[in-house]
Amino acid sequence: MNPELQGREFAPTAPYLVGREKVREFSRAVFATSPINLDPEAARAAGYSDIVAPPTFAVVIQESTLAQLLAEPDAGIDFTRVVHGDQRFTYSRPIVAGDELTATLRVASVKSLGGHSMVTAESSIVDATGAHVVTAISTLVVRGDE
Amino acid sequence: MSTSTPDHSAPDLQALAVGDVVAEKTFTLTRDSLVRYAGASGDFNPIHYRDDVAQSVGLPGVLAHGMLTMGLAVQPVVDWLGNSGLVADYQVRFTRPVPVDAAEGAVLTVVAKVGVADASGARIDLTVTFDGPTVLGKAQVRVIAAAATSADAAASTGSAPA
Numbered sequence: 001m002n003p004e005l006q007g008r009e010f011a012p013t014a015p016y017l018v019g020r021e022k023v024r025e026f027s028r029a030v031f032a033t034s035p036i037n038l039d040p041e042a043a044r045a046a047g048y049s050d051i052v053a054p055p056t057f058a059v060v061i062q063e064s065t066l067a068q069l070l071a072e073p074d075a076g077i078d079f080t081r082v083v084h085g086d087q088r089f090t091y092s093r094p095i096v097a098g099d100e101l102t103a104t105l106r107v108a109s110v111k112s113l114g115g116h117s118m119v120t121a122e123s124s125i126v127d128a129t130g131a132h133v134v135t136a137i138s139t140l141v142v143r144g145d146e
Numbered sequence: 147m148s149t150s151t152p153d154h155s156a157p158d159l160q161a162l163a164v165g166d167v168v169a170e171k172t173f174t175l176t177r178d179s180l181v182r183y184a185g186a187s188g189d190f191n192p193i194h195y196r197d198d199v200a201q202s203v204g205l206p207g208v209l210a211h212g213m214l215t216m217g218l219a220v221q222p223v224v225d226w227l228g229n230s231g232l233v234a235d236y237q238v239r240f241t242r243p244v245p246v247d248a249a250e251g252a253v254l255t256v257v258a259k260v261g262v263a264d265a266s267g268a269r270i271d272l273t274v275t276f277d278g279p280t281v282l283g284k285a286q287v288r289v290i291a292a293a294a295t296s297a298d299a300a301a302s303t304g305s306a307p308a
Contacts, residue, residue, distance in 0.1 A: 029186035030217030055233040056217040088237035
C-alpha cells in the first residue's frame with residue numbers, strides 16, 4: 001500500500017437522503033426491536049423528528065467513502081485481500097430519517113506490520129447545515145503475499 | 147427489567163456499578179439473515195452468501211458480515227436504554243469470523259456489562275461469543291444520560307422551543 005496516502009483527504013460524497021423505510025429495513029436486519037427505530041410516533045414521543053437509525057447505520061453512508069479509497073489509482077489496495085480489522089462510530093447526535101448526510105474521508109494512518117498493511121480511514125459525516133453528526137472510523141487490514 | 151413508560155425514561159446510569167450485567171441475549175443467524183443484511187446495508191460481498199466464493203478464498207464457507215455482528219451486538223444495550231440515541235460511541239475489533247451453516251445457522255450470545263460508570267454516563271462492555279470463544283474484541287459502547295441527548299436531538303431537528 002502507498003504510504004503517501006496518510007493524511008490524504010477525499011472530496012465529499014454526494015448527499016445521502018436517509019429514508020424512513022431504509023432505516024426500518026436496516027433496523028430489522030440488525031434485529032432492532034426498539035420502537036424509536038421503527039415507529040415515527042414513538043420516535044416523536046421521545047423527542048426526535050422521525051425514526052432514529054440504529055447505531056451502526058452510519059456504515060451505509062461511510063461505505064461510499066471506502067469505495068473512493070479502494071478506487072484511488074495510486075492507493076495500491078487489492079480489494080480481494082482486504083479484511084475489516086476494527087470499526088468505530090462517534091456520534092454528536094443520532095441519525096434520523098429525513099437527514100441529508102455528506103461524508104468526507106481522511107486517511108488517518110497507514111502502517112505496515114509483518115508483511116500486512118493497515119489503513120485507518122476516518123469518515124466525517126455532516127448534515128445539510130454542515131453540523132457534525134457522526135465520525136465513522138474503519139481500520140482495514142490488507143494481507144500481504146502469502 | 148424493561149418496564150415501558152410513556153416518556154421512554156432511560157435507566158438510571160448513576161446507579162450502575164462496574165461489573166453489573168445490564169443485558170444478555172442470544173441471536174440465531176441464518177443464511178436468510180445474511181441476505182437480509184446484505185440488502186439493507188448494500189454490502190454484497192459474495193463471501194456472505196456463496197460457499198463456492200468463500201471457499202475459493204480459503205474460508206470454510208459463508209461468513210456473517212462483521213458489521214452485522216457489530217450491529218446486532220449493541221441491540222441488547224439499546225433495548226435496555228430504550229433509546230438508541232443515547233449511544234454516543236460504539237467500537238469493536240473483529241477478532242474471529244462467524245461461519246453460518248446453511249442448515250444450522252449460527253448462534254451468537256451477547257453479554258453486556260458495565261465497564262466504567264461516571265458522571266457523564268457509562269461504558270458498557272460487550273462479550274460476544276460464538277461456539278465458545280469471543281468473536282469481537284474491545285467491544286465498547288459509550289452511553290450518555292437521557293437529559294443531555296433529548297435536548298440535543300430536539301435542538302438539532304428544530305423541534306425545541308427557543
